Amino acid sequence: AQSVTQPDIHITVSEGASLELRCNYSYGATPYLFWYVQSPGQGLQLLLKYFSGDTLVQGIKGFEAEFKRSQSSFNLRKPSVHWSDAAEYFCAVGGYNKLIFGAGTRLAVHP
Amino acid sequence: KAGVTQTPRYLIKTRGQQVTLSCSPISGHRSVSWYQQTPGQGLQFLFEYFSETQRNKGNFPGRFSGRQFSNSRSEMNVSTLELGDSALYLCASRRVEGSYEQYFGPGTRLTVT
Numbered sequence: 001a002q003s004v005t006q007p008d009i010h011i012t013v014s015e016g017a018s019l020e021l022r023c024n025y026s027y028g029a030t031p032y033l034f035w036y037v038q039s040p041g042q043g044l045q046l047l048l049k050y051f052s053g054d055t056l057v058q059g060i061k062g063f064e065a066e067f068k069r070s071q072s073s074f075n076l077r078k079p080s081v082h083w084s085d086a087a088e089y090f091c092a093v094g095g096y097n098k099l100i101f102g103a104g105t106r107l108a109v110h111p
Numbered sequence: 112k113a114g115v116t117q118t119p120r121y122l123i124k125t126r127g128q129q130v131t132l133s134c135s136p137i138s139g140h141r142s143v144s145w146y147q148q149t150p151g152q153g154l155q156f157l158f159e160y161f162s163e164t165q166r167n168k169g170n171f172p173g174r175f176s177g178r179q180f181s182n183s184r185s186e187m188n189v190s191t192l193e194l195g196d197s198a199l200y201l202c203a204s205r206r207v208e209g210s211y212e213q214y215f216g217p218g219t220r221l222t223v224t
Binding site: 034041042043044092094098102103104 | 115142144146153154155156159161166167169201203205211212213214215216217218220
């Protein structure tokens with residue numbers, strides 16, 4: 001069955017600290033992987049995507065993610081978190097026309 | 112380029128009523144998908160339309176339906192509303208040709224009382 005697991009429901013980091021959000025997926029074929037961010041009361045904004053090629057992908061707002069096929073993981077990282085990064089982050093796996101989302105990780109940033 | 116727009120942004124309905132939500136995709140995007148977001152179930156895929164045809168459907172009852180017009184705009188309809196239908200309904204569009212990423216609108220917050 002296709003699924004996405006985000007093990008951390010809530011994460012709190014200090015401003016300026018590094019961040020890693022975990023994502024594990026189960027998907028029969030070659031996965032298309034995505035990270036989205038959602039601020040309160042807003043829709044989802046695409047941070048980055050992986051389709052093929054270089055397993056380290058760069059996204060917007062200074063985020064990057066690394067695809068590890070052997071671990072079925074696609075973890076999101078940022079070297080230095082800003083207060084404005086506080087939001088909910090969703091990992092998703094998709095085929096041609098449908099996305100399957102993880103439960104999300106809510107990020108809080110302490111000043 | 113304007114993003115995905117959804118109307119209305121907020122809606123309050125009573126159990127048993129029906130509701131229609133509207134979505135206008137990014138210009139040039141021909142695929143529209145709908146998702147339901149609730150605290151308990153998270154983000155769940157409802158259906159996807161391309162060229163006015165439903166191409167994929169999630170695991171939702173028949174009370175949830177949709178359609179797409181020739182200009183790619185889409186509507187979804189929920190009939191006989193239940194309390195559990197209260198959710199944020201998100202629309203996403205995709206260009207389709209050689210593109211797999213979906214771009215989301217701000218959503219319609221539906222409250223059923």
